[in-house]
Amino acid sequence: MPxxxxxxxxxxxxxxxxxLGERWTLLLLRQIFLGTRRFEDFQAxxxxxxxxxxxxxxxxxxEGVLKRVPYQEDGRTRHEYRLTEKGRDxxxxxxxxxxxxxxxxxxxxxxxxxxxxxxCGGGVRAKVECTDCGxxxxxxxxxxxARS
Amino acid sequence: MPxxxxxxxxxxxxxxxxxLGERWTLLLLRQIFLGTRRFEDFQAxxxxxxxxxxxxxxxxxxEGVLKRVPYQEDGRTRHEYRLTEKGRDxxxxxxxxxxxxxxxxxxxxxxxxxxxxxxCGGGVRAKVECTDCGxxxxxxxxxxxARS
DNA sequence: TCCTTGAGTTCGGAATCCAAACTCAGCTAC
DNA sequence: GTAGCTGAGTTTGGATTCCGAACTCAAGGA
Numbered sequence: 001m002p003x004x005x006x007x008x009x010x011x012x013x014x015x016x017x018x019x020l021g022e023r024w025t026l027l028l029l030r031q032i033f034l035g036t037r038r039f040e041d042f043q044a045x046x047x048x049x050x051x052x053x054x055x056x057x058x059x060x061x062x063e064g065v066l067k068r069v070p071y072q073e074d075g076r077t078r079h080e081y082r083l084t085e086k087g088r089d090x091x092x093x094x095x096x097x098x099x100x101x102x103x104x105x106x107x108x109x110x111x112x113x114x115x116x117x118x119x120c121g122g123g124v125r126a127k128v129e130c131t132d133c134g135x136x137x138x139x140x141x142x143x144x145x146a147r148s
Numbered sequence: 149m150p151x152x153x154x155x156x157x158x159x160x161x162x163x164x165x166x167x168l169g170e171r172w173t174l175l176l177l178r179q180i181f182l183g184t185r186r187f188e189d190f191q192a193x194x195x196x197x198x199x200x201x202x203x204x205x206x207x208x209x210x211e212g213v214l215k216r217v218p219y220q221e222d223g224r225t226r227h228e229y230r231l232t233e234k235g236r237d238x239x240x241x242x243x244x245x246x247x248x249x250x251x252x253x254x255x256x257x258x259x260x261x262x263x264x265x266x267x268c269g270g271g272v273r274a275k276v277e278c279t280d281c282g283x284x285x286x287x288x289x290x291x292x293x294a295r296s
Numbered sequence: 297t298c299c300t301t302g303a304g305t306t307c308g309g310a311a312t313c314c315a316a317a318c319t320c321a322g323c324t325a326c
Numbered sequence: 327g328t329a330g331c332t333g334a335g336t337t338t339g340g341a342t343t344c345c346g347a348a349c350t351c352a353a354g355g356a
Contacts, residue, residue, distance in 0.1 A: 001195040002345090006175060011260040012249035013242060017174035019253075020245070023313085026169035027154060030161050033287065039334050047149040049314045054335065064252075076322060078333065086252045091287040093248060094161060095276045096240040097168070101160035104212075104234045105167075112159040114293045122280025124290055128243045132270025139181065139239040142272055145262045150314090171344085187303050197345045202304065224353055226302065 019063060020093070024048055024056050032066070032087075033094055037080035057081060065090070096126035167211060168241070172196055172204050180214070180235075181242055185228035205229060213238070244274035 001009070006018035020026055027046060036042055042053055060066040065087040068079045083090075098115075106112075115124040128137045135141070149157070154166035168174055175194060184190055190201055208214040213235040216227045231238075246263075254260075263272040276285045283289070 003171060003175075003196075010258055011178075012254050012258075013178050013246040013260070014175065014249075015253045016245045016249040017178050021169065021171060021174035023151060023169060023171060026165035027151075027162065030159075030165050034292065040332090043334095048151075050335070051315095051337085052313060073333090076333090088287050089248055089252065092244040092274045092276050093241065096244040096274060097164045098161040100237055100241060101162075101164040104237065105163045106160050110158055110160075112161070115290050116293075117278040117280065117283065117285060118289055118291050119283070120278060120281045122278040124276060124285060125279055126240045126244060126274060126276050128240050128272060128274050130265040130268060130270040131273055132265065133268045135265065135267070137265060137272060139236055141266055142263050143266050144182065145264075188301090191303095198304070199306080199346095200344060203343095221302090222354070224302090 016093075019059075022056070022059075024052060025060070026097070028053075028056050028060070029065075029087075029090060030094065032081065032083060033091070037082060038078075039081075060087070092126055095124060099126045164241075167207075170204070170207075172200060173208070174245070176201075176204050176208070177213075177235075177238060178242065180229070180231060181239070185230060186226075187229075208235070240274055243272060247274045 003018065006014050009015060009018070020029070024046075028042065028048075031042055031045055036045055039053065039057075042048065042057075043050060046053075048056075057066065061068065061081075063086075064084055066081045067084050069082050070077050070079050072078075116122060117124065128142075129135065130137055130141075151166065154162050157163060157166070168177070172194075176190065176196075179190055179193055184193055187201065187205075190196065190205075191198060194201075196204075205214065209216065209229075211234075212232055214229045215232050217230050218225050218227055220226075264270060265272065277283065278285055278289075
């Protein structure tokens, strides 16, 4: 199965893994969650080549993760890229990556940026829980069974 | 900044995003969490080219996500790839991807495989929560501030 | 001795990626 | 009214990376 055909693989984990597993896509989403919205700003912030940036943005548009929104500047109409609801729903994925990165890939006492809950000021972390009993789960608490 | 140098970027989200954002790496991890451990089995399950498989496994070994463990078969010693603790800790990332995939990338009523809590049989989902008050958070509930 | 198997390594062609140059539309300044 | 500037791409030729097939190598087995 060539990489591209994972897009149609019958697996709820395989499809997103193939989509987000292309070079630059996760880094692009990180930049978007940090607030970047315009082509030139992505290009400056990440030093990605312009043609690849065009391609990745188009893939995310096609998948409905991003939308192009017009805005005014100097009386001219331009467009910026924004998350759709589907895109915003990737927040747990980003936070899970960050939680892992902080624990396992952060040298010394570096702190890249702070995240805190607007209401109470607390920290932020990703976790996996049981939808019934609410317990926090690790891989070993979970049973995998083939599709029914 | 070329893609490779994101590995040393001072960002707890950037580094993991660059590591897992290489083609095949997320799909490889998916396969590992599903129980695959041997070179030939990865190759058969994913149809990845052997040279790229070698490369990706080595990167994950170097990062300490995987370890090579000897085992006996037919009286011969061979090796298999297994998750380290660091690797098992990627579980929330995988589950966040799957939770998103089920909601947004699953056509019709497809069910790829079932996950349930061993103890109570409940479902499994990823979420982001506040470490202080325990509330479930979305991107809009979280304030980002530059490193202090 | 030859065959099989798991686990890679090598290699030439195909597909991607990259940086730099080019395009194009709509102002702005002269 | 034309020359320049800017944001947002598109094009292009060379550098990387990926791919599939063939090759290697070590350790049994027939």
